[in-house]
Amino acid sequence: MAQRPPARPGDSLEGVATPALCVDLDALERNIARMAAATTGIRLRPHAKSHKCPAIAQIQIAHGAVGICCQKTDEAAAFVAAGIRDVLVTNEIVARPKLARLAALAREATLGVLVDHPLAVAPLAQAAVEAGVTLEVYVEIDVGARRCGAAPGAAAAALAQAVADTPGLRLRGVHAYQGGAQHLRTPAERSAAIAAAARDVQATRVALAARGLPCDIVTGAGTGTWPLEQASGEWNELQPGSYMFMDADYARNAASPGDQRFEQSLFVLAAVMSVPSPGRAIVDAGLKAFSFDSGLPLVHAAPGRAYVKASDEHGELSIDPSVAAPRLDERVWLVPGHCDPTVNLYDWLVAYRGDRVVAVWPVAARGALG
């Protein structure tokens, strides 16, 4: 059911059918190398929920990543099928058919998963035992995002004890991701959030140590905060995902002095389909071509043009009178507001260098919701 690829390797960018999800491969590789260089003293396990693309996971692993993160069993299945051999599902899996599937994947790869509730331990262990595998388990703690996660400290340690005591499961450590801090705009806000999270991690490590439980890995962090987790000394594994693509919303974060800067490598290539009146043009990319949860796309490298409104299959550009009016079928490069859910709309990712298509990668875990 996947749609036809919008291009073939060797095509010029002019030949790409619009709208298409495109990645500037030089910029992508620079971003990946930059993150690898900045994290040499710590484990890097990039989050693959952002790209859903085994070809990119392989580049990250070639640059030293210990493996990848996924959010869903279906995602893990797509990456294991593509040959990735170390996958951490940074999420709670509680449905028995999904647990059975996860355990089956652990025959082919190291498979980690989170727990945040005592009732989740036994079904997880049962699936592992029935499949004859050991699942790596991390206790998720809520470090301020108020999403999933056990309370830090004693409650988390009691849960860790249950994991450690249960056959089929190997307690690996703690998952501590402050999702709510990633898009805080100022360095001071992000620092305060991660400092609080670090105290929660420390309290949990102390509580595990008091029970004599192992805590080999403390994993977390995202593109908005990873230097803070790294500097804290409380985490020894980082999970940023968006850094290799970036998006309009991450670009709105004010940087700290010395922050790594990542380049925008991800674009949607759209085309003008109607020029109904001066000052206005309509492109062929709307609500089905972008996720709008973090705002409108930005027009790239074309001053005087702004994407101002979307309907299902259309985007309206406003054109400043001082710039040239767009022509019918003129190409427009757009920066997604939020990369992850935008990538999830596309079956294919067109990788290009300069003006040439180098590869057309399947977004293999697109729609991997289960």
Added chain:
Amino acid sequence: MAQRPPARPGDSLEGVATPALCVDLDALERNIARMAAATTGIRLRPHAKSHKCPAIAQIQIAHGAVGICCQKTDEAAAFVAAGIRDVLVTNEIVARPKLARLAALAREATLGVLVDHPLAVAPLAQAAVEAGVTLEVYVEIDVGARRCGAAPGAAAAALAQAVADTPGLRLRGVHAYQGGAQHLRTPAERSAAIAAAARDVQATRVALAARGLPCDIVTGAGTGTWPLEQASGEWNELQPGSYMFMDADYARNAASPGDQRFEQSLFVLAAVMSVPSPGRAIVDAGLKAFSFDSGLPLVHAAPGRAYVKASDEHGELSIDPSVAAPRLDERVWLVPGHCDPTVNLYDWLVAYRGDRVVAVWPVAARGALG
């Protein structure tokens, strides 16, 4: 690359892997029958951009629809491949490779398309002539939505003349869709918008008649306004799409007296994956499971529970203290805020009656962006 189907025919709903896009087949069929009964005196050409699903198009045609509408060449290709023989692409197509593809489809089906600019006529005709086909062409006029469309009246008539004078093209009439009126909340606002649109249609019909040009079909309307277009006498073809599914946003439109009411037939079936604290539960459906452009999903048939926040793969439910706390893996039925772009996230649509899966339909035109 499509994901595995979340269910098999014959499964109970408890066996459906979450999150899954589900349709209550009884409600869907009642909606389709209701619209068919209400439009016996006028051509009905439902918009397939809402469902992207050939199985549903076939039901609509069996109930008397003259054909379907699509928005994209890729969508049209998916429906023609599935055997639909009359497709109107209610959009401007200007890229030459897309025009060639559209013309090739016209060998297998009646294919209509819009124009709103004089420069679009020659490439369209060239594609038709090269493929040895005739394309049915409608002049799109802007009736107030300020999206695509030529100015009503003289400008539209001049464009119609160019179409009529060009080999390979058959001028069929006028496309007049007031997209901006569909979600106006009060009957008075919607009436005023469609009354204004009707005046634009009339002016355009007069201008075409003055040139001796045919205008056999005036097509437009959506789920929010179709009774108004029907009653105006200016349109003789209606294009509603969402009526067979409905969504939370359409439910916010206040009805006119005597309006047909359509039932909510479309749901996302999600499951509770974490119950981190009293008053709060996390489900497995977030920004990749719904489009949020028209607001949050609504929790269906479970008073005291509300979907209050989304992240990429998670949704937060608030739980009123007066109702029972959700269990881990408990199923939650959610009504999408906006049906069309939500459907576009799923590879499969689970059709059920009562508590039994009847069919699992491919969303064949999912991701059909080009």
